[in-house]
Amino acid sequence: MAMSSIRKARGCWSFIRALHKGPDAAHAPQKEAVERVFSGIQPTGIPHLGNYLGAIETWVRLQETQGSVLYSVVDLHSITVPQGPAALQQSILDMTAVLLACGIDPEKSILFQQSQAKTATQKHGGTAGLLTYPVLQAADILLYKSTHVPVGEDQVQHMELVQDLAQTFNKKYGEFFPVPKSILTPMKKVKSLRDPAAKMSKSDPDKLATVRITDSAEEIVQKFRKAVTDFTSEVTYEPAHRPGVSNLVAIHAAVTRIPVEEAVRCGAGMDTARYKLLVADAVIEKFAPIKREIEKLKMDRGHLEKVLQAGSAKAKELAQPVCQEVRKLVGFL
Numbered sequence: 001m002a003m004s005s006i007r008k009a010r011g012c013w014s015f016i017r018a019l020h021k022g023p024d025a026a027h028a029p030q031k032e033a034v035e036r037v038f039s040g041i042q043p044t045g046i047p048h049l050g051n052y053l054g055a056i057e058t059w060v061r062l063q064e065t066q067g068s069v070l071y072s073v074v075d076l077h078s079i080t081v082p083q084g085p086a087a088l089q090q091s092i093l094d095m096t097a098v099l100l101a102c103g104i105d106p107e108k109s110i111l112f113q114q115s116q117a118k119t120a121t122q123k124h125g126g127t128a129g130l131l132t133y134p135v136l137q138a139a140d141i142l143l144y145k146s147t148h149v150p151v152g153e154d155q156v157q158h159m160e161l162v163q164d165l166a167q168t169f170n171k172k173y174g175e176f177f178p179v180p181k182s183i184l185t186p187m188k189k190v191k192s193l194r195d196p197a198a199k200m201s202k203s204d205p206d207k208l209a210t211v212r213i214t215d216s217a218e219e220i221v222q223k224f225r226k227a228v229t230d231f232t233s234e235v236t237y238e239p240a241h242r243p244g245v246s247n248l249v250a251i252h253a254a255v256t257r258i259p260v261e262e263a264v265r266c267g268a269g270m271d272t273a274r275y276k277l278l279v280a281d282a283v284i285e286k287f288a289p290i291k292r293e294i295e296k297l298k299m300d301r302g303h304l305e306k307v308l309q310a311g312s313a314k315a316k317e318l319a320q321p322v323c324q325e326v327r328k329l330v331g332f333l
């Protein structure tokens, strides 16, 4: 790594340390452990504002400063609910198009399909144990000796299990796995527009609760217009007392990259009804170029397949020696 990128990387980690509010991992056992970023997303449906602000945007930032970065389209995780094979294949490619359109650059990140890289190290195919969701997530992360995992708050419990498993392995077989840390941003829990006590989620049955990256401008306006706030018309940021309007302020600040205080200032003199339209406009503007890029990328299926194939090959290369070493430590070799 050139000196300038090392300096940039250091700056980024101190930024991340400042943001990091998750359960701290124990001291990484290997002093020389390479810093490696890993994260994943399920290829189920179009990502929403929560996925984007809680995870994908940070992924894009990290690839600019970190030397070793892997992002996985976790298709094995998505089959915990029934998926038709053709639809699943299409969803994997669609998710790849979305991630590329959001700014993931295959020259800077290894972007790959989970099932394609896992099979390289598994002679017996998937087992029920492998498919046990949080254990599979631990395998994803540890297989590459990952040190940092950018995720939203809903993944923190899974991360605690990953940290436990790494420590348990190290206790038994000697210091081998770095204990991975979560990277959480201030947007770690974007709330539902219909119930600010709940997180925004792909599977919310209320279609107005979730803003997807590919929603039309009209849909976005309608969803923000119907966003649940409270009976006070002023725009303030008080997450504990006014979660609805505070969620809007946080979204506004994040998509326009301004501090929360400035977002509140922008809303000064407006009632919440007018402010909702301002936030809707900011979101529309943010997603417009991404939407255009998604449409372009989706027309070139061959390119998307190639990106995933190249990424899977690189991921396999990283996983192979780790897997070999684990086998040796456990006594399988």
Ligand SMILES: Nc1ncnc2c1ncn2[C@@H]1O[C@H](COP(=O)(O)OC(=O)[C@@H](N)Cc2c[nH]c3ccccc23)[C@@H](O)[C@H]1O
Pocket (backbone or CB within 6 Å): 038, 039, 040, 041, 042, 043, 049, 050, 051, 052, 053, 054, 055, 074, 077, 136, 137, 140, 141, 149, 150, 151, 152, 153, 154, 155, 187, 188, 189, 190, 191, 199, 200, 201
């Ligand atoms: N409302 C929200 N506010 C803020 N962040 C949110 C919101 N909703 C979702 N996220 C974050 O989006 C990422 C992808 O979500 P998934 O549900 O596909 O994410 C999942 O289902 C994982 N189990 C996928 C996975 C599999 N293996 C891994 C290894 C490392 C990290 C992640 C994985 C996640 O970071 C998630 O926290």
